[in-house]
Amino acid sequence: MRPREKLSPRQAAELERVRLACPDITEACNLARAFSDLVRNRRGHLLTEWIRQAERCxxxxxxxxxxxxxxxxxxxxxxxxxxxxxAVEGHVCRVKLLKRSMYGRASFELLRARILTPR
Structure with missing residues (x-):
């Protein structure tokens, strides 16, 4: 799944040989590379078109x-x-950790103070 420009000449030749031998692999490889490009370059606006192509695969x-x-x-x-x-997920994780560690031991006021206290 490496970008084509990062393949060695031997790898590129082998990939081309396999793609010529099996059209199904060619189609799957093209779709996988297109999806990889969507993810790497954060092109979410093209996702519905990719899904349409993949559904016809x-x-x-x-x-x-x-x-x-x-x-x-x-x-x-x-x-x-x-x-x-x-960052938000990190704060949620911290709050959950504090809640678990204080369960049954302290009042809500103490929990609130610990959550609002900067680290």
């Missing part, structure tokens, strides 16, 4: 993957277009 596993993506299309598109929510 002859490979059952790719069709299954595309239908899985379609089930939660809004979330997948957001993940491919919006900035990361890593």
């Amino acid at each position: 002859g490979q059952p596993s790719i069709r299954s993957f595309s239908s899985f993506l379609r089930q939660d299309l809004d979330a997948v598109t957001a993940g491919l277009t919006l900035d990361s929510s890593g």
